[in-house]
Amino acid sequence: MIGKLKGLVDSFGDDFVLIDCGGVCYTVSCSSRTLQALPRVGEAAVVFVETIVREDFIRLYGFANETEKNWFTLLTTVQGVGARVALSILSVLSPSELASAVALQDKALIGRANGVGPKLALRVVTELKGKVPAMGAVDAGTLGLQAALGEGVASGNIADAVSALSNLGYSSAQASAAVARVVSREGDDAATEKLIRLGLRELSS
Template identity: 55%
Template structure:
């Protein structure tokens, strides 16, 4: 089973990339977000891989982070959610946004993904609400921050969330972005740094 590939981007299509690993080209299926985040052809890249076995084929599905791969593994356990729908969700929402949507049971946010109707979105929220936090450290941190409430956050984080909300972002979006910023910059980051990193996350 292949769990990780590190090589050179050879070529890509609408939903796949070929990664050259020491002369062997691995075709890896990816979400739209992962394809956008990959470097151009000829540059080095690392993908965390889920190996999917079928009767007639073996498919490799690639992600930019282990957290995103963990969300994929959870998504495909939901009734009615296959690989295509899971990749559509992760191609529409970042790991931070998806964690926030699960934490807030925000069905509308998940339903933004192509091919995901209200019933499927509701099922995803219901089935993952108790399982997701225990699954990945990154998901736990991102999901916990929006629920804590501004008064429970460290002052720089609380101020950063308030600033992003004042700029027009939803509370859930702002909280998830600041959570990602804290992970990137550390617990001692000041408000200005968290706002800057939060805006960068929201622009992804």
């Protein structure tokens, strides 16, 4: 099985890249995020690969890092999520955003991906709940805060701070991560205004 490719970028397609490894070009299907992260044609690239073998084909799926690859594998364990849908989800959500969506049970965020309807989005967040920490996409403190927010049990000052940062245009993942870092230093009884001010400092650093 192919686990990683190191070579030169030969060319790009709408949803794939050709990697030239010593004169042999491999067609690797990728999310749009991975395609955007790859270097230009003719430059050296490293792509982490998941090889899927069927009776009638062998297909390579490529990722910018191990975390994205692990998420792809995890997503495809959900009933109704095949390789194409998994790549679609990874095209619109980074691993940390995906971890946040699952922790917060935010099916609307998952539903932004092409080919993912409300029922499938609900199945994704439901079946993957509790599996996110093993992925190492976000730290335990952030995950704990996101879970508390999703369950409506986060302290009012913390929930208000995350909401305020989100209203300023930051994603829920960014806002909750910033507030979680502040709370770890200042304590969960810090005033809302202080959490927002320090949270903004975290986000701008």
